[in-house]
Amino acid sequence: MAIPRAAKTQRRTRIQEEKEEQILEAALDVFSVSGFRGSTIDQIAEVAGMSKPNLLYYFRTKEAMHRALIDRVLFTWLEPLRAFNAQGNPESEIRGYIRRKLEMARDFPRESRLFANEVLQGAPHIEDELKGPLKELVDEKAAVIRSWTKAGKIVKCDPYHLIFSIWSTTQHYADFDVQVRAVLGQGQSGEGRFEDAARFLEQLFVDGLSVRTNQPAS
Amino acid sequence: MAIPRAAKTQRRTRIQEEKEEQILEAALDVFSVSGFRGSTIDQIAEVAGMSKPNLLYYFRTKEAMHRALIDRVLFTWLEPLRAFNAQGNPESEIRGYIRRKLEMARDFPRESRLFANEVLQGAPHIEDELKGPLKELVDEKAAVIRSWTKAGKIVKCDPYHLIFSIWSTTQHYADFDVQVRAVLGQGQSGEGRFEDAARFLEQLFVDGLSVRTNQPAS
DNA sequence: GGATAATTTGACCGACTGGTAAACATTACA
DNA sequence: TGTAATGTTTACCAGTCGGTCAAATTATCC
Known part of the structure; x- marks a missing residue:
C-alpha cells in the first residue's frame, strides 16, 4: 500500500532525496531548452534514466516538477x-x-x-x-x-x-x-x-x- | 483535381497571398509565445480563423510555416x-x-x-x-x-x-x-x-x- | 452557364501527450 | 526473518499531436 506520495511524507528518505535531485537535474536539462509547453515528461524521464510513472511518483504533475525546479x-x-x-x-x-x-x-x-x-x-x-x-x-x-x-x-x-x-x-x-x-x-x-x-x-x-x-x- | 499546392503554382492568386499573409500573421502570434515545439497547428489555425487542413493546404508542414515566417x-x-x-x-x-x-x-x-x-x-x-x-x-x-x-x-x-x-x-x-x-x-x-x-x-x-x-x- | 481548377472542410490515422491503476520489487525496521 | 511501507514497472487511458484523404464548395475563365 504505497499512496503516501513522496511529497506527503514527513521524513525524506535517502532514496527520495537522491531521486528528486536526479529528476530535477534532468528537468533542468529539458525545460531550459524547450520551455514548459515544449517539454515532455517522457523526455525528462529518459534523461533522468527513470520510467515516466516513476517520475510521477515523486512529482505528481509536470507542473509540480517545473515549480519545484523554479523554487x-x-x-x-x-x-x-x-x-x-x-x-x-x-x-x-x-x-x-x-x-x-x-x-x-x-x-x-x-x-x-x-x-x-x-x-x-x-x-x-x-x-x-x-x-x-x-x-x-x-x-x-x-x-x-x-x-x-x-x-x-x-x-x-x-x-x-x-x-x-x-x-x-x-x-x-x-x-x-x-x-x-x-x-x-x-x-x-x-x-x-x-x-x-x-x-x-x-x-x-x-x-x-x-x-x-x-x-x-x- | 487540386494537388497543385499553393507553393508549387507559378502565379500566386489573390486568395493565396491573402491567406498566406493571414496564416503567417497567426503563426507569428503563436510561435513567438510558445516557440516551435510548444506551438501547435491547431492553435495557429484557431488564431487565423481557418481550419487546420486549410493551413496545411498553404504550408505543407509546421516546419514550412515556421521557415516561411523566419525568412x-x-x-x-x-x-x-x-x-x-x-x-x-x-x-x-x-x-x-x-x-x-x-x-x-x-x-x-x-x-x-x-x-x-x-x-x-x-x-x-x-x-x-x-x-x-x-x-x-x-x-x-x-x-x-x-x-x-x-x-x-x-x-x-x-x-x-x-x-x-x-x-x-x-x-x-x-x-x-x-x-x-x-x-x-x-x-x-x-x-x-x-x-x-x-x-x-x-x-x-x-x-x-x-x-x-x-x-x-x- | 458550364467546365475546370483552386480552395475548404469533416472524418480520420498513427504517434505521442500527461496521467492512472495495479501488480511487482525492494527497502527499512521490529 | 517477516512484514509493512516504500519504490518501480507494465499496461493502459483519453485527449492531443502533425498530417492525410476524399468529398464538397467556391472561384475562374471561356
Whole structure:
C-alpha cells in the first residue's frame, strides 16, 4: 500500500532525496531548452534514466516538477543581486556584480535559459515571484544606486534601467549562446569570449558610469 | 483535381497571398509565445480563423510555416544594423542604431520573441542564417566600428561585444517585457518605459564610449 | 452557364501527450 | 526473518499531436 506520495511524507528518505535531485537535474536539462509547453515528461524521464510513472511518483504533475525546479533555482539565481552592498564602493560593487552575473551565465547557462524561456513565454508560472520577491529586491537595490548618484559617486542615471542592462548583457551570453558562437566564429568559440565580454562590460559600465571631471563636446 | 499546392503554382492568386499573409500573421502570434515545439497547428489555425487542413493546404508542414515566417521576418529584423553607416558620425550612428532597435522592440515585440525563442532553444532551424548572413553582416559592421576606434573617434573597445550589448539591452524590452513591467510596477507600465530606456541607453553607450579628454581616478 | 481548377472542410490515422491503476520489487525496521 | 511501507514497472487511458484523404464548395475563365 504505497499512496503516501513522496511529497506527503514527513521524513525524506535517502532514496527520495537522491531521486528528486536526479529528476530535477534532468528537468533542468529539458525545460531550459524547450520551455514548459515544449517539454515532455517522457523526455525528462529518459534523461533522468527513470520510467515516466516513476517520475510521477515523486512529482505528481509536470507542473509540480517545473515549480519545484523554479523554487530551487530562483534563490541561487538572485544571489548576486542580493550581494550588492550599499556600504561598498560603487565602482567595485558594480564591477563585482557584472563579474558574478557573467560567471553565472558561464557556469549555469541552463538556469539562465530556464528563466528566459519562462519569462519569454509570458511568465505564466512565475508571475508572483516577479511581482513579489524580485520587485522588492530590485526596488531595494535601485534605492542604493540612487543614493550613489545623489551623492555624486556615479553619474546620474536611471537605476532600474541600469539593472536591466546589466541583466540583459550578461545573461545574453547564456541565453543567446548559439548566436554569440555563430557570430564570433570558430576561432573565438572557446571560453575566451567570457573574458572578452567581462573586459568590455566592465569598460562600458564602470568607466561609462564614472563621474566625469571633463566631458567631451556634447 | 487540386494537388497543385499553393507553393508549387507559378502565379500566386489573390486568395493565396491573402491567406498566406493571414496564416503567417497567426503563426507569428503563436510561435513567438510558445516557440516551435510548444506551438501547435491547431492553435495557429484557431488564431487565423481557418481550419487546420486549410493551413496545411498553404504550408505543407509546421516546419514550412515556421521557415516561411523566419525568412519573411529576418530581413526586416536586420534592417537597423544594415543601416549602420560607415561614413556617418560614430556618435549619431550608434545613437540611431540604439533608437531604431528600441523602436523595433516596442513596435515588433513578437518578431523579437520569435527569434529569442528560436535562439534560446539552440537555433535548430536558423543555424545557417546565423553562421551565414548574420555573421557576415556583423563582421562588416564590426570592421566599421574598429576603424572608428583606430581613428580615435570613439573609445577603444571590442566591436563584437559592443554589438551584442546593444542587441541584448534593446531586445530585453521586448523579450523580457513581463519582467520589466513586473519590476517597474503599475506606475511605469505605460509606454514611458521605452523613453526612459532610450535615455538611459544613449547615456550608457554614447556618453560612455565617447573619447574622454580627462579620465577620473581609475 | 458550364467546365475546370483552386480552395475548404469533416472524418480520420498513427504517434505521442500527461496521467492512472495495479501488480511487482525492494527497502527499512521490529 | 517477516512484514509493512516504500519504490518501480507494465499496461493502459483519453485527449492531443502533425498530417492525410476524399468529398464538397467556391472561384475562374471561356
